[in-house]
Amino acid sequence: MNSERLGNLLNEIDKRLGRLGKSLGDPIDEMHPNSGVAKQIAALRAETRRQTSKIDTLKSADVDQLEAMVGDLREAASRALPSSHSVVHPVKSILTDEVGLTNLISGLRIGLTLLGPDDVLEVVPGQKTAAFQFGFTDDVLTVVDQPLRPHQREEVVALAALEAAIEQGDYVNQDLEQTNVSPRLRDGFLRLQAALASRRNIVLAGARAQICVRLVNGESDELSPSLTALLLGHLEGVSSALAQFQEWRAYCENAFAMNVDPDSVRKVAESARSLAHEVKKTSAIDPSVSDALETVVGWVETEPAPDKRDVLSLVRSLENIWSAVTKALLSLGKEVLSEARKLAAKAIVGLLLTTAAVAIPVLGKLPGSEWIQTAYTFFKGTEPPKVP
CATH class of the missing domain: 1.20.1440 (de novo design (two linked rop proteins))
Incomplete structure (x- = not known):
């Protein structure tokens, strides 16, 4: 990853810390319960800006230092939380990493190790059990059948x-x-x-x-x-x-083990709905894909506290789209694929990058879905610069 893209990640860390500081009110009174948190935010922003100024010499040790400071910030938030009162949500968001600092640090580390297509492919799973799975048919992304697979004994x-x-x-x-x-x-x-x-x-x-x-x-x-x-x-x-069916039993167990708050579900649903809207505009994607996305979004939006199995279907349906497209695009050098398939995969990745921003911090924290952050960071880093 080149210096410009590493700098973009550092700038994003700085912007998120800035918003976080404003939400806390930037307390300066030493006796204020959040003064320790504010000091850690200021220190982390200063170090982030220092590293940005010498981006060409950024090393793993520098990323380690930033990661340690994020840990210090969490400790300060943990101490402040019981007395935070009106700003409890911003402080709690530090503890849960809702602001996504860990993912951005991971992005820096990935950039420094020059993650390549083969490295990304290694972490991309196949299609997971979900309400919908996806694949390419005649160079068009579409919903694919999921045949029942009962265990031989059952x-x-x-x-x-x-x-x-x-x-x-x-x-x-x-x-x-x-x-x-x-x-x-x-x-x-x-x-x-x-x-x-x-x-x-x-x-x-x-x-x-x-x-x-x-x-x-x-x-x-x-x-x-x-x-x-x-x-x-x-x-x-x-x-x-x-x-x-053992497949359904395992699916339910995975769903009930999920720990995701309503606000995070809302963010993932928002991303999926945006993607559903965008995919309708391209012939590279079958209408069944937008229908599937709208279906899983509808399941979680109809209830104040949606069933965890519906939440898992939302998450995994998004995962399955990412998996199908990532494998198609990063396997281009290994397989003889049509030019139409190449163009379709590139177009869909563009839509995913456009609509995924609010969901990535959430998906990156869910067990089994962390790989999406790696794919997102890789594609974001290889995305051509936009013309002003």
Whole structure:
């Protein structure tokens, strides 16, 4: 990474520290509970600017020093938090690294080690279990099927349970057609049935089932007791069927282990919605991609405290787009690909860089998603300068 790009990272650290200092009010009174935090911010900004002034000689030891000072800032924030009162959020954001200082320091370290395409490819995973996976078909990025993969020992029982749930779903939807339930409820169960009957995507079926549970609970006062019992009984059967698949069980365990606050979910959703809007403008991306993004965003935006499984689908769907595009673009030198595929991958990376800024600090802190920060930093560093 050249000196200009390293300087951009240092400037970004300085800007974020400046905003952080303003949010604290820059207390100068020694007795103020945040004075220690303010001093550490000032010291870190001074060191950042000093390194910027001699960027051509930046060394690993200098990055180590910045990293140590970030640690000192966190310690000061930890001491100040119990007495911070009106500015508790800025102080807490230092402890959780919501401001993304760690990721920027990592970017400097990556730049100094001259991370190349092969290095990035090594950390990029394949498509992960999620509501949506992506790949290229005829040089166009699109949603790809996810065939069911039951473990050999559970295959017979799992598939039999799924077939029973599908059969029961047909009866349930026939009954719903004869009632005056809301169109939203009827549509929810039709979508669930379609997901089950496709026999392709266990996570999408699970997400549709969760939506139906919320719909039934939300409209239970308007439903007859017998219909409510029928719908909930069917959903319990669906849940039992899904639980027979080890892939769904592992997915749920990963979701429940997530620790992400509502504000971070909002930022990731904002990034995904922006990306969905932008991908509609290019022929290099199939409309199914924007539909998928809008779907996972909708799942987390309909609830004040969204289900963690829906949050994981949002995160992993974004991951899967990054993975598909990164592998396509960085494998260009290893495979004979069409010029259209090359142009498509480059165009999509441009959209990802444009829309990902608010999500990267969040994704970079989630277990298993840290690699996106590496890819983002690499592509950002190789991005051609914009013409004024």
